[in-house]
Amino acid sequence: MARNPSIQIGPLRENELEEAGRIVRMAFGTFLGLPNPLEFMGDRDFLTPRWRSRNTVVLAAREDGRLLGSNAITRWGSFGFFGPLTVSPDCWSRGVAQQLLSATMKVFSRWRVRHSGLFTFASSPKHVGLYQKFGYWPGSLTALMKRTPQPPAWTLKSGVKVPVLLSALSDREKSQAIGACAKLTSSMEKGLDLGEEIRAVLKQRIGEVPLVYGQRSLDAFAVCMNGPGSEGGANTCYVKFAAARGGPGSGERFDRLLDAIEALALARGAELEAGVSLACDDPFHRMRSRGYRMTALGIAMQRPRGEGFNRPGNYVLGDWR
Known part of the structure; x- marks a missing residue:
C-alpha cells in the first residue's frame, strides 16, 4: 500500500x-x-x-x-x-x-x-502477513501462563542464599547487580542487556527485580511489573523478563527463580503472569508442574529469522507484548 x-x-x-x-x-x-x-x-x-x-x-x-x-x-x-x-x-x-x-x-x-522481534496473534493471517512484509518470520508459539501463588511460596534449603530484592540494595550494590544481570543475559545472546529496563522499574516504582545468587555469582533474576500505573496493574505480578544462568544445574536455578517470583507475588497479594516460549520446553514443563495454566497462545516473530535467545537450553521468560 x-x-x-x-x-x-x-x-x-x-x-x-x-x-x-x-x-x-x-x-x-x-x-x-x-x-x-x-x-x-x-x-x-x-x-x-x-x-x-x-x-x-x-x-x-x-x-x-x-x-x-x-x-x-x-x-x-x-x-x-x-x-x-x-x-x-x-x-x-x-x-x-x-x-x-x-x-x-x-x-x-x-x-x-542485532535482531528484533514482536508478539502477535497466532490465529490472525492478517497480522502475521503484515509483519512478514517487514522481514519478520514466525517462530515458536509463546504461552501466556498464570498462577495464584499459595503459601508457602517457597522453602529455603540449607546452604542456599535467600533471594534479594534489587530495591533493597545500596546504590553501589544496585549498580553491581545490574551489571551482573547484563553479564548473565549476554551469555544467552551477545549484547542482550536489560539495564535501562531495570532502572526504569526502580525510578518509576512500577515493580521489583528479584535476584537469586549462587555461591559466587548471580544465578538468576526477573523483571516483575506490579502496582498502580504499571504493566501488571494492582492485581497482577507480570514477569516481563526472567532468566537463569545456563549450564549444569540450570533447571534447579530456574526453580529457585520461580520460588523468588512467587514469594514476591504472594507478598503483594497478586496473581502471577508470565510468558514462555515453547521452544524453551523445560522451563514450560517446570511451570506446568507447579500449577501454572495457559491462558492464551501467541507467536513470536523475529528479524532476521532465527531462534534468538528463545531456544532450547535457555531458561528465560518473556513474551514481548
Missing part, C-alpha cells in the same frame, strides 16, 4: 498518552470481540511506563491533528522489540500500521540492534 501523505508519523506527546491508551484498549478489545472494548486489560498500562523509559521510543500516527494510533519500540541492548502497535478501529485498513512500522524499522536501524 502506498504511503498516505495526510498521515504523519512522529514521537508521541505527553498530552496524547491518555488518548493513546484509550486507542490501545479499544483496538485490542474490538479485535477480541469484548462487549466493552475499553475494559481490555483492566487497570494495566502497557504504554505510559514505556513512554517514560529511556530505552523506549513511542511513535504516533496523526492526521490533521487527530491521533490515529501508536507503537512502542523497546531496546534491550542488542535486541529490540515493538508493541503494542495499535490503530483506532475506525482507521483500520488505511495503511496506518504500515507507516508506523516503516518508521519503527528506522529506529531499529539507528539503534543498530
Whole structure:
C-alpha cells in the first residue's frame, strides 16, 4: 500500500498518552470481540511506563491533528522489540500500521540492534502477513501462563542464599547487580542487556527485580511489573523478563527463580503472569508442574529469522507484548 501523505508519523506527546491508551484498549478489545472494548486489560498500562523509559521510543500516527494510533519500540541492548502497535478501529485498513512500522524499522536501524522481534496473534493471517512484509518470520508459539501463588511460596534449603530484592540494595550494590544481570543475559545472546529496563522499574516504582545468587555469582533474576500505573496493574505480578544462568544445574536455578517470583507475588497479594516460549520446553514443563495454566497462545516473530535467545537450553521468560 502506498504511503498516505495526510498521515504523519512522529514521537508521541505527553498530552496524547491518555488518548493513546484509550486507542490501545479499544483496538485490542474490538479485535477480541469484548462487549466493552475499553475494559481490555483492566487497570494495566502497557504504554505510559514505556513512554517514560529511556530505552523506549513511542511513535504516533496523526492526521490533521487527530491521533490515529501508536507503537512502542523497546531496546534491550542488542535486541529490540515493538508493541503494542495499535490503530483506532475506525482507521483500520488505511495503511496506518504500515507507516508506523516503516518508521519503527528506522529506529531499529539507528539503534543498530542485532535482531528484533514482536508478539502477535497466532490465529490472525492478517497480522502475521503484515509483519512478514517487514522481514519478520514466525517462530515458536509463546504461552501466556498464570498462577495464584499459595503459601508457602517457597522453602529455603540449607546452604542456599535467600533471594534479594534489587530495591533493597545500596546504590553501589544496585549498580553491581545490574551489571551482573547484563553479564548473565549476554551469555544467552551477545549484547542482550536489560539495564535501562531495570532502572526504569526502580525510578518509576512500577515493580521489583528479584535476584537469586549462587555461591559466587548471580544465578538468576526477573523483571516483575506490579502496582498502580504499571504493566501488571494492582492485581497482577507480570514477569516481563526472567532468566537463569545456563549450564549444569540450570533447571534447579530456574526453580529457585520461580520460588523468588512467587514469594514476591504472594507478598503483594497478586496473581502471577508470565510468558514462555515453547521452544524453551523445560522451563514450560517446570511451570506446568507447579500449577501454572495457559491462558492464551501467541507467536513470536523475529528479524532476521532465527531462534534468538528463545531456544532450547535457555531458561528465560518473556513474551514481548
